[in-house]
Amino acid sequence: MSTARASDRLFALLQRCLPTRLLSLCMYRLTRVRWKPFKNLFIRVFMRGFGIRLDEAIETEPDAFVDFNAFFTRALQPSARPLAPAPALLSPVDGTLSQFGPLQAGRLMQAKGHDYDAASLLADAADAARFTGGDFATIYLAPYNYHRIHMPLSGRLSGWRYIPGRLFSVNASTARAMPRLFARNERLVAFFDSDQGAFAMVLVGALFVGGIETVWTGAVTPPHHRGPPGDLQRPTTPLALQRGDEMGRFNMGSTVILLTTPGLVQWSHTLQGAQTLRMGESLGQAR
Template identity: 30%
Template sequence: MYLGLNANLIGWAMASSGIYRNNHPQRIYLNNQPRCRSFMNSLRGRDFKAAAGASQTGGGEGDANQFLIPGATIATIVMLGVLHARRLYEDKKMEEAREKGIELEFLPDMKATFLKMVPLRSISRAWGLVTAVELPVWLRPFIYRSWARAFHSNISEAAQPLEEYASLREFFVRTLKEGSRPLDQDPKCLVSPVDGIILRVGQLKGPGAMIEQVKGFSYSALSLLGSRSVLPISDSQEVLAEQYEQKQVRRNLNQRSWWRVSWIAPKVRKENLAAPIMGLFYCVLYLGPGEYHRVHSPVDWQVMHRRHFSGRLLPVNERAARTIRNLHVENERVVLEGKWSEGFLAIAAVGATNVGSIELPIEPELKTNRPKLSLFHTEPPNERMYGNKDAGLMIKKGQEVAVFNMGSTVVLVFQAPSANAFQYDDVNSELEQSSSPGFRFLIKNGDRVRMGQAIGRW
């Protein structure tokens, strides 16, 4: 029902607002702005009778339409109401489950099958046209405050007055006032790249390196990042731990033998030069429609590769995650991959319904959600290498790396020091056990975070 209403409203909006009559590359302008002013004057109780008399005596269809709001504005207002009601219902269900301590499990339904038959990519492009419509200056605060109330946006943090945002799109991707998001400067912490809700955090274990989408269903990290990813998947820690136990006796004997030999022929024992023991971790963050829509770097790192996967645009809210298999893998996404001080790092910006446009400040020419002739949603990703083979593009902690036109999902996959882990000592060709506390998450599933807040430390 929601999708049908969405499609009908968008079609009506494009037809009635005259958006095809203007070929401006950046903005789409509303026609018939005098009609909007007449309508607002009638609402304020001024000139109502005069306007009514003009519509009767002036004759014609043009005068009768002077009280109509342009279709794009009506579509926007109705859409706000529908989205707000739907959000309140889903939030209530989720809050009730959390209060009862219930962790909802994966339960597929017919919604996924239905959604895959709906042309969500085309609908999302049409919604993008609607949000690009330039609104009358006097109407902007009303529309933006309505959106903020519906989705709990803090408009007081906006860098500019509301009247300065010419369209809904400009309002969605607004920047914030300086100092609104203080950045944790601790070099041994990883900060949240976005404002949002923590859906899942954990450590990648086992040969499959699985990311948990929701309790009861997981997907492979390689399926998200791409088969050509340099994700450092190693033997599972369980196997290494078993090998470690088997070598304890031989290690003790070797240590005693070393002390006996050292009395006869003293020598300098080699230090343990094995690389720090690393684990693979992941963090999935959901950005709601009312959140700050810009993605920032969680650490200082070098971006080496970019992959753009042209997929579906299914919704990515919590309910969708519980009912649609491989949600983040099937959707359109842009993956940035590189390295930081502790090893591998990848950021996946996942698109969603009405969020087909993902922009990269480091690559402005990249265009997502383009029309395509192929009937298949799976196709090889478009790839690009930044810099050269050894050095990529340097990105600082807190620097902007991506922009969503509405809420969506960001997935972090990264290496970090692991506590109580096992790894081979390259010098002695033996297993070593970590004695450091290792990386630990400072947040848990369901927590709300802000960009710049520390989400992990070691």
């Protein structure tokens, strides 16, 4: 049974009526305004509202960022996120672990009372079949989190697919109330091969997420497209990324879903839902 409250259902209903693409495009433009009085005030109000400090960042002066997006996607000092020793499977982001566990019959848990199938999430049944019997972890990035996305394992990029979709919020309230939320929203799926097995990183867009980027394509969105899923793209030259390397970023916050093939990971016995994670922490052992 779903745990959605009346307020959750009302919020989900409201989002269905909102021009979410237009709102997200407006946010994209606002976050790139370079007029100093505006962007400095925007940054300082945001920092105050979410209790953000810059002591871990490379740039520690709020007014030094060229625009709000540069502040939001700020780089951290190398020592700020130490990596758990190999063979740990690393958390790819700072965030909250909303769900994790096995892909039972190829389905992922979204929230109590809601699950969805990997084929819908990846927009391809054959790709999803590779992960049947494997595992998944869903990590939500709140506005106050660090918003660069890193590699959980060393891997070689085998392909990626952009999937147009809606731009609903991905917070816990919407996840409780809206079925198949992550399979509805715009997303980018990146597939990697590693020495331990294959894994996929799903970067889910959301309301006010002004853009998704990867290190090999640059900006993927905007524009926010409509229509069927894109074809699987393959790298023209080999691309290998080491565990802990940056692989992408969100311009505003969202969710990352990690999928692994059967037997790749043994989850840590201390891991639990709603746990706060930092990039580089161990999720379990890669085998």
